[in-house]
Amino acid sequence: MTTSMAASCSLVCCGEERDSDKAVIVRFSNGSVKNADKLDFTMYKHTEENNPRKKSRRIVAAETDRLSYVGSNFGAGSLKCNNLCKYYVGVLNKQTKQMELHSAQLFNLQPAISGEATETATANDTTQTYREKVDALIEAFGTNKQKRALSTRRMNQVGSDTLHQAVAMAASTVIDKKGLEALQQEVAETESQASLAPHLPPCNANADKPENVYLFDDLLSPVEFEALEQAGSKMAALTSEELKEMTDSGTGLCVTKLLETMPAEGEARDKTTRCAFYLSLLLKLARQKSISRKFGMEEGCPRLIQNKLFKSFTAETFNSGRIQNMVSSSMRAKVAAYSLALLLHLGHMTADLTLLHRDLGITEARMIEVAKSMGLTLIKSARAKAGEARQQDEHKEASLCLPLVKYDQFNERRKRKKMH
Template sequence: QAFSVSLIHPRPPSFPPVTAPPQGSPLHHHLFIPSSQWARDLLHPPLSQELSFLDTCIPTVTPFSNGKLQNPGNMRFTLYKSNDSTNPRKRNQRILAAETDRLSYVGNNFGTGALKCNTLCRHFVGILNKTSGQMEVYDAELFNMQPLFSDESIESELTLESQTRTYREKMDSCIEAFGTTKQKRALNSRRMNRVGNESLNRAVAKAAENIIDTKGVTALVSDAIHNDLQDDSLCLPHCYADAAKPEDVYKFQDLLSPVEYEALQSPSEAFRNITSEEILKMIEENSHCSFVIEALKSLPSNEESRDRQARCIWFLDTLIKFRAQRVIKRKSALGPGVPHIINTKLLKHFTCLTYNNGSLRNLISDSMKAKITAYVIILALHINNFQIDLTVLQRDLKLSERRMMEIAKAMRLKISKKRVSLAAAGEEDHKLGTLSIPLPPAQTLDRLSKRRRIT
């Protein structure tokens, strides 16, 4: 916006001295600037020419916001008048500047810094003529003079920067300036962790670029496809394809070491000594899965075989319960009844260690669920003389039939059908899985159907 500039002399030597008003008067700490009406009568001719631009102005009263004016004689005033005389809102806009040797002041009659009293009421200034004894009263306007600092533009930039900062950044600034020792220590730790994460991300990105440059995109895509196809196969226990007997295809020692097998003696005692009444109670309470209940019904009478079967059934039941979980939030996966060595085996071999919300936790991923399913199938084969009802296990594990068949075929089981009678006087087809020699050809898992099922 354009303003014209004119100079106002503070007070010439011939100007009648204006006595300071008493303490508490409305004009206390104010400086009065005369208009050209008084200048023509009271000022020297050269000075009246200098103030001729004020013919259309009114007297101004200027309060200073930061203190009392000690010496008004060293003040230099400049009045800026709007050049837009056609706009009724802008033609009366004025900016008054006051300069001293130490500080500058600025006031205006428009905008946020203008005094509200100029629009709500009228102000007057009276001039007493000592010769005639008459006083003339004139309209006046108030300008609130604010100090102007040279670094005000820097402060405005800082204000803009503070507006763009997030709430977390503002809180960090407050903690850095006024926080306790504990808060400052936590702030420094968080900043160091953030810098560490950024450095790690840069290092990973650089390593990825180096690998891409070395192997090429085509080779990397081929490796990714190959790894994707072999993902579920890695979850399966080791298969001895050249074994002469079914029990040697998936060795029992690969499932449970001798130490782990001995640890199952105490928790499996309830299964070893179970009675028919207790089995009926299990069925009523639905506390165990169907495969476990059917296996308990057919426990052998031989003490050694019964003990082995009870241990295998207990471990299979534990695996099924463990698989039903998603996140293990405590060190004891299934409660205090599980031996420590078995609990460690479950967490080590069937979970993935992840980092979430500042803490480590054990997650049972989809690939780990497939691995648990494979171990359950092998245990069931050893319990049932290497032929199992896959449909019963599938329902106990809450799997789809297609997924169960994929895992069974990948484990090189022979699949057959069997008509099974139901308790409700009906029949249904069940899928049986048999581990026999020679083994059928190995089949890879149907990854495409898995992706379609997930999506």
């Protein structure tokens, strides 16, 4: 471009463009192309445009008289520079003397030779090819017995393919009829029957002290505990009227009990207030099915604690083109286990199971099952005195005593009725 032309030209930025509107820059892995105008380019995009992980996948193919080239922006053969840098292409309009800037992405085109074995070929593919060769030999030179066996096997294969198609159609019908939410609920109920061991806090059964069995740092790391300083001060400033409102609402009974009986001053009071705020978030989390990204913001939850809750106590699911964080039954049991371990540290290794299972919204049997899985000793609270609520008689407590209690399997087998 000459100096006079450069002085009269101007740049026009086209702004942010969609992936489908981006310009394409290709390079050939085996050399340069002399006659680029004779190439026939085709671009393919992924059909699942609602899937955030697949909607931007593209495949570029180039056809010549002698060879075909293929490149993609995903997978092992893709260029990693697309994720690290942004590329732009300038297109000069000779009439208006304006150069338009378009965002672009790079593709590495490699020759695709038909019949060539791919890197992803498995041992099964090799076995299948060998079987086809043997079948061809049987058809040409085999005995009548071998030919009948070959015909029978092929008929069985056709029947198997038909069965797979029928199962796939039936599964699709069930999904369309029940819907995703109902199926997720069934999966959650199935998960609830699974073992609780993977969802319990790290346990040191050989510890010399009860407080070392479930370490406090495994529940809240020193960095996370430090991040709760401001939130804990808010809990300490709650008035007696506000605590009474929390009690009357029927939620957060464990939290109000902690705040009503916390020490007057010192490190123990500070620890109780911070843990009470974290426990209130766990109880709120357990009562919801899906969690939004704004969870805890109204209460002033630190970003570090919010990320911990999402990572530790929710499972990511894909629904209607969006990623959602769900609280399944197994995750709800994990919340119960970590909440129980936290209450043990705050209550001299004793916790009220009745208040906790009411706050979590789970059954008492499920709460007892969690306590037994943690090796705790089950005890009943003292009988209520005259004039006190009768509900205190029904309270169950759990205590951590060494050595831990080993319970039998919880799955009870029903006796079969005799046929007369």
